[in-house]
Amino acid sequence: MIRLADAAASEALGARLAAVARPGDVIALSGQLGAGKTSIARGLLAALGLEEEAPSPSFAIVQPYGPPETRFPVLHVDLYRIESPHEVDELGLDDARYDSLLVVEWPERLPASAWHDALWLGLTIEPDGARGLTAQVPAAWKDRWPLT
Template identity: 55%
Template sequence: MSRHSLALPDLEAARRFGAALAPVLAAGDVIALSGDLGAGKTTLARAVLAALGLDEEAPSPTFTIVQTYDAPPLRLPVWHVDLYRLETPEDAVELGLDEAAGDAALLIEWPERLGDLMPPDRLWLTLTPTVDGGRRLTVDAPGAWDKRLASLFPVAE
C-alpha cells in the first residue's frame, strides 16, 4: 500500500486529475470515490468519463445507482456507481458489479457500502473539503497500482 496526497483547489484541478487518471485506467479496475456528500466524488467521476471520451455531462447516478457507458464512444466500458442508497453489501450482488468488473472499469461512490465485498486491489480515493473551498485528495493504492501511480505522481513525495 502506498498513500499520496494532493490538493484539488478548484474544478479545473479536479478535471486535470481525472484527465491524468483516465489514460491509465483498464478494464477490471475498481476506483473507490470516498467522501461526504458534496465532497466532489461525482465531479471526479465526470472528469474521468470526459477524458475517456464522453461528450455530454455524465448524469449523477444518485437515483439510478448504476450508469453504464459503452466503448465506443468511451475508450473502455465504465460503470459509474453510487451506492449511497444501498442498504446491505449483499444488495450489490444484484447490481452485477462483480460481473461488470470483467470488462469494464468501475467508479464507485460511497464504496464503504460494499464492506468486505470491495476488492482489495482497488484504488481508493478520498476527497476532503479544505478551508479555502477546494478539496484534498488522498490516494490509497495497493502495490498492483505502483507502476501506474508513477505516471500520476511522477515526483516522489
C-alpha cells in the first residue's frame, strides 16, 4: 500500500499519471465516497493543461475534455449513479477508447471484464485521514507505472 498524506498528494499522483498516460488508456479509480478519486483526476487533468478546477462528473456522468483545453482527449467518467451495466452502452465509452484517455470513478459498477486492461487504483481512508492506495498494474502499464 502507498500512503497519500492529503489531497495535494493525491493530486500530485494524478500529475505523475498524466506524464505517462495516453489516449486508449483506462485509469479506474475505486474507493468509497470521499476517498480521493476526484482529487487524482483533478491532478491528472491539471497536468494535461486544464486551467480551471475539474468538476466532479457525478451528475453529468461523463465530462469530456479535449484540445486545446487538455493535451489530448480525456473523458472523466463517474459511474456512481449507474444502476445497470446496460446504461453504460449509451455513453459510447468503447468507441471513445480509441482516441481518448478514460478516467473512470466507480468502475466496479460494471463487470471486471469491462476494465481488463485498466490501471486499477483502489483508495481507502485511513484512520489518520490519509489515503491508502493500492494498484493493479496491467501489462500495458508495467513500464509506465510511475510508483515503482
